[in-house]
Amino acid sequence: xTTKYETVIGLEVHVQLNTDSKIFCGCSTEFGKEPxxxxxxxxxxxxxxxxxxxKKVVDYAIMAGLALNCDIAEYSKFDRKNYFYPDLPKxxxxxxxxxxxxxxxxxxxxxxxxxxxxxxxxxxxEEDAGKLIHEGSIDKxxxxxxxxxxxxxxxxxxxxxPDMRTPAQxxxxxxxxxxxxxxxxxxxxxxxxxxxxxxxNVSLRPVGQEEFGIKAELKNMNSFSAVEKxxxxxxxxQQELLDEGKKVVQxxxxxxxxxxxxxxxxxxxxxxxxxxxPEPDLVPLEIDAAWKEEMGKEIxxxxxxxxxxxxxxxxxxxxxxxxxxxxxxxxxxxxEVLSDYDDPKNLSNWMMGEFLRLLNxxxxxxxxxxxxxxxxxxxxxxxxxxxxxxxxxxxVFEKMYNSGSDPxxxxxxxxxxxxxxxxELENIVDGIIADNPDxxxxxxxxxxxxxxxxxxxxxxxxxxxxxxxxxxxxxxxKLMD
Amino acid sequence: MIDxxxxxxxxxxxxxxxxxxxxxxxxEQIGEILDYVDKLSELDTDDVVPTAYTVPMKNVLRKxxxxxxxxxxxxxxxxxxxxxGQFRAPKxxxx
Numbered sequence: 222x223t224t225k226y227e228t229v230i231g232l233e234v235h236v237q238l239n240t241d242s243k244i245f246c247g248c249s250t251e252f253g254k255e256p257x258x259x260x261x262x263x264x265x266x267x268x269x270x271x272x273x274x275x276k277k278v279v280d281y282a283i284m285a286g287l288a289l290n291c292d293i294a295e296y297s298k299f300d301r302k303n304y305f306y307p308d309l310p311k312x313x314x315x316x317x318x319x320x321x322x323x324x325x326x327x328x329x330x331x332x333x334x335x336x337x338x339x340x341x342x343x344x345x346x347e348e349d350a351g352k353l354i355h356e357g358s359i360d361k362x363x364x365x366x367x368x369x370x371x372x373x374x375x376x377x378x379x380x381x382x383p384d385m386r387t388p389a390q391x392x393x394x395x396x397x398x399x400x401x402x403x404x405x406x407x408x409x410x411x412x413x414x415x416x417x418x419x420x421x422n423v424s425l426r427p428v429g430q431e432e433f434g435i436k437a438e439l440k441n442m443n444s445f446s447a448v449e450k451x452x453x454x455x456x457x458x459q460q461e462l463l464d465e466g467k468k469v470v471q472x473x474x475x476x477x478x479x480x481x482x483x484x485x486x487x488x489x490x491x492x493x494x495x496x497x498x499p500e501p502d503l504v505p506l507e508i509d510a511a512w513k514e515e516m517g518k519e520i521x522x523x524x525x526x527x528x529x530x531x532x533x534x535x536x537x538x539x540x541x542x543x544x545x546x547x548x549x550x551x552x553x554x555x556x557e558v559l560s561d562y563d564d565p566k567n568l569s570n571w572m573m574g575e576f577l578r579l580l581n582x583x584x585x586x587x588x589x590x591x592x593x594x595x596x597x598x599x600x601x602x603x604x605x606x607x608x609x610x611x612x613x614x615x616x617v618f619e620k621m622y623n624s625g626s627d628p629x630x631x632x633x634x635x636x637x638x639x640x641x642x643x644x645e646l647e648n649i650v651d652g653i654i655a656d657n658p659d660x661x662x663x664x665x666x667x668x669x670x671x672x673x674x675x676x677x678x679x680x681x682x683x684x685x686x687x688x689x690x691x692x693x694x695x696x697x698x699k700l701m702d
Numbered sequence: 703m704i705d706x707x708x709x710x711x712x713x714x715x716x717x718x719x720x721x722x723x724x725x726x727x728x729x730e731q732i733g734e735i736l737d738y739v740d741k742l743s744e745l746d747t748d749d750v751v752p753t754a755y756t757v758p759m760k761n762v763l764r765k766x767x768x769x770x771x772x773x774x775x776x777x778x779x780x781x782x783x784x785x786x787g788q789f790r791a792p793k794x795x796x797x
Contacts, residue, residue, distance in 0.1 A: 240766045241766050241767070241768050242766050242767060242768045242769070246769070247764075247767060247768055247769025247770075248768070248769070248771045249768045249771065255774070255787060256786070256787045256788045257774050257777050257778060257787055257788060257789070258771060258774055259771050260771055260772060260774075260777045261769075261771050261772050261777075262772065265772075265777060267780075273762065273763070273764045274762065274763050274764065275763070275764060275765075275766050276763040276764065276765060276766065277765075277766035278766075279763065296754075298754045298755060303715075305717060306794075307789070307791035307794065320754065353791075353794075354788070355794070362793055362794070363793055364783075364790050364791060364792055364793055365790070365791045365793070365794055366785055366786065366788035366789070366790055366791075367788055367789040367790070367791055368788050369777075369789070494715055496715065499754050499755060503762075504755060504757065504759040504760055504761070504762050505754055505755045505760050505761075506760065506761060507760045507761055
């Protein structure tokens with residue numbers, strides 16, 4: 222990117238709330254059911270039905286608003302957004318127009334370029350639409366099949382200010398939003414399953430110009446990397462147009478993952494004239510201080526705060542704090558171990574090393590493995606107390622991971638206890654000295670490295686169980702007097 | 703004021719097909735309604751909070767409980783066309 226243009230990006234993020242029932246009816250929100258199994262007269266939009274708002278949806282939206290540092294509306298209402306599309310059985314979507322549930326927020330994000338505050342314009346509630354399966358590609362299909370299971374699943378739409386200047390910032394913002402929603406436990410935030418969806422408005426303007434350039438709206442970016450790649454492509458495309466003296470057309474473009482480019486969706490929709498008007502079937506929402514306060518109490522420590530605390534209070538490096546707080550369950554697990562164990566950095570090394578490696582290999586979440594926080598604490602203490610060596614601990618840990626046993630039992634049953642008894646080691650050390658005259662000579666000639674070789678031989682002989690510090694000392698005593 | 707073009711635009715948004723006679727008639731009728739609404743603008747409403755809802759009710763909420771959905775055959779009973787348990791809609795993109 223040359224310095225001629227400044228990129229301006231704003232994101233609209235849809236987050237499916239993980240309630241049990243839909244926003245306006247009692248149908249289940251369960252994902253993966255047979256098509257149209259979770260439908261009823263209300264979400265099918267049959268005449269004469271009336272929507273009734275799910276309280277938990279409002280609770281969750283208040284939590285989201287508070288977590289994004291928004292003002293929560295004392296008075297909020299729903300509106301009809303009118304358009305014709307087969308995924309919308311009523312031909313209008315119940316959404317919020319001029320009185321959204323939350324406004325004027327901001328969150329802090331961090332990229333390699335530093336810290337940035339990104340404004341959150343608004344958070345509003347709406348119902349999701351159904352799912353279309355086109356017979357062939359959308360432009361050539363003769364018809365589309367419609368599954369209304371998703372119709373009426375509660376969504377919050379989080380609209381950012383046009384505060385982002387690079388695709389990397391957009392990715393960081395989206396990541397931060399996802400983490401916040403996960404910490405709040407109000408959404409599954411699964412981009413592949415569509416419970417987190419992101420549209421982006423992108424424009425370029427000459428550096429120094431205040432007025433925004435003409436923007437394109439990007440849709441269909443179904444993963445974090447797609448968001449970044451789609452934006453990077455779009456920035457480049459617009460830059461080339463402007464360099465050639467051409468104009469950017471204001472339009473919706475879709476990201477095509479297989480072609481690695483954005484494609485114009487011209488002609489997909491008619492003019493954007495949604496004719497919003499207040500939804501007459503729903504009464505207004507009034508959120509008083511008590512309700513707000515109640516929801517405020519439900520908000521746990523959020524990822525950014527936790528990240529900063531891990532650094533300032535626990536003395537963890539930024540990288541460790543980032544990895545551990547990047548996944549809510551990992552952070553919770555970490556803190557549970559810490560209630561029984563007081564060396565955060567040592568614990569962090571184990572979590573980021575062996576634990577994450579095994580979790581990734583097995584495709585498991587932190588609490589799905591055989592390792593419980595209390596057992597991990599026990600194992601680390603056994604290392605610290607020289608009951609097992611660090612090397613043996615890796616074996617023990619893997620067994621804990623697969624069997625769910627506690628480390629004491631494993632060490633006992635497998636005879637993995639560290640040998641810290643001099644008498645027991647005496648014969649082995651003597652044997653190694655006798656078998657390795659060259660190394661012994663090197664040690665006696667002052668080549669300190671040769672000691673390491675001999676220690677290694679003893680460790681091998683004892684299958685890792687000898688206390689390496691003790692072996693080292695014994696060798697020195699025997700060879701250097 | 704409203705002219706025929708506005709009526710054609712609104713009819714298009716609502717997917718309504720109007721003949722010439724209807725367009726003339728609705729232009730006049732909608733015009734009258736708008737004239738009446740214009741009259742309301744004569745009132746000074748600077749200190750009046752916009753009304754979003756006229757019934758004095760608020761916060762009608764239900765618990766987050768799953769209720770039985772319709773059997774799928776019933777959900778699909780009125781579908782003009784269906785396939786594999788899904789509603790079938792005609793093609794979306796215009797040529």
